[in-house]
Amino acid sequence: MTKQSRVAVITGSNRGLGYAIAKKLGQTQGIQVIVTSRGEVEGRVAQEKLAQEGVSADYHSLDVTNEESVQAFTAWLKQMYGKVDILINNAGVNPTRQIEESSVLTVKLETMLSTFATNALAVARISQALIGLMKEQNYGRIVNISTEMASLTATPNDNYPLAPSYRLSKLGLNGVTVILAKELQETNILVNAYSPGWMQTDMGGENAPFTPEEGAETAVYLATLPEGGAQGKFFAEMRKSGGAIELNW
Numbered sequence: 662m663t664k665q666s667r668v669a670v671i672t673g674s675n676r677g678l679g680y681a682i683a684k685k686l687g688q689t690q691g692i693q694v695i696v697t698s699r700g701e702v703e704g705r706v707a708q709e710k711l712a713q714e715g716v717s718a719d720y721h722s723l724d725v726t727n728e729e730s731v732q733a734f735t736a737w738l739k740q741m742y743g744k745v746d747i748l749i750n751n752a753g754v755n756p757t758r759q760i761e762e763s764s765v766l767t768v769k770l771e772t773m774l775s776t777f778a779t780n781a782l783a784v785a786r787i788s789q790a791l792i793g794l795m796k797e798q799n800y801g802r803i804v805n806i807s808t809e810m811a812s813l814t815a816t817p818n819d820n821y822p823l824a825p826s827y828r829l830s831k832l833g834l835n836g837v838t839v840i841l842a843k844e845l846q847e848t849n850i851l852v853n854a855y856s857p858g859w860m861q862t863d864m865g866g867e868n869a870p871f872t873p874e875e876g877a878e879t880a881v882y883l884a885t886l887p888e889g890g891a892q893g894k895f896f897a898e899m900r901k902s903g904g905a906i907e908l909n910w
């Protein structure tokens with residue numbers, strides 16, 4: 662890495678979409694990726710796999726729902742790099758496979774809370790921890806991984822599973838995106854969300870039509886936006902149109 666390199670942190674990058682984003686960003690000229698995971702063994706395996714694919718990633722553990730873990734990660738980042746340029750909030754959970762998850766009338770409120778803690782509150786937590794480093798250099802690109810299932814305008818007519826915990830938690834994530842972007846509107850820190858589409862990951866299952874590599878494309882686009890680029894927007898995956906198209910919240 663050189664002094665000019667952009668430092669990119671990807672949460673939950675030991676597998677699935679997060680790993681694919683780490684790989685694509687790591688293959689982009691001038692970007693140093695930092696793989697993070699809650700399980701150190703899984704994260705180190707991912708780091709090694711990336712090395713075999715020609716990507717020299719750094720690694721540190723990070724459980725996005727654990728305050729101590731976030732603080733330890735932030736301290737390490739400050740000491741090792743003194744900055745962060747790109748933050749990809751990818752870590753997520755989806756408890757939809759449990760049957761009671763199919764209705765807002767039967768879902769356990771504990772499940773809603775824990776899903777919300779990972780998919781929405783943790784994004785606010787990490788932003789609070791890292792935003793100071795971005796403000797210091799007036800540069801930042803924050804990319805929040807959302808889903809079309811969280812679009813309030815699409816919900817009354819779509820055919821997606823009801824999945825109340827997942828959808829409401831991603832609605833929370835979308836809200837964090839809008840509010841944070843508004844708070845940062847006078848800065849060169851750009852905050853956006855996108856839906857990667859249904860992908861073949863542990864979460865998406867093997868019947869999904871797209872690979873995580875395809876889902877990662879829009880993350881790279883949003884992570885490398887020029888100054889004055891999109892702020893506080895919600896995008897569909899780029900492959901749908903060959904370009905970035907905006908979704909309604």
Ligand SMILES: NC(=O)c1ccc[n+]([C@@H]2O[C@H](COP(=O)([O-])OP(=O)(O)OC[C@H]3O[C@@H](n4cnc5c(N)ncnc54)[C@H](OP(=O)(O)O)[C@@H]3O)[C@@H](O)[C@H]2O)c1
Nearest residue numbers: 673677678724725751752753808858859860862863864865
């Ligand atoms: N797959 C799809 O079709 C699809 C569609 C739309 C949006 N998304 C979104 O895309 C993102 C990635 O999903 P995926 O499909 O790649 O799912 P995945 O294969 O299940 O991977 C989820 C990742 O999040 C990590 N994670 C979960 N809780 C964490 C925590 N507390 N701290 C740190 N990491 C944590 C997991 O780590 P562990 O290995 O430790 O569990 C794993 O690395 C999610 O935000 C998801 O909602 C996925």
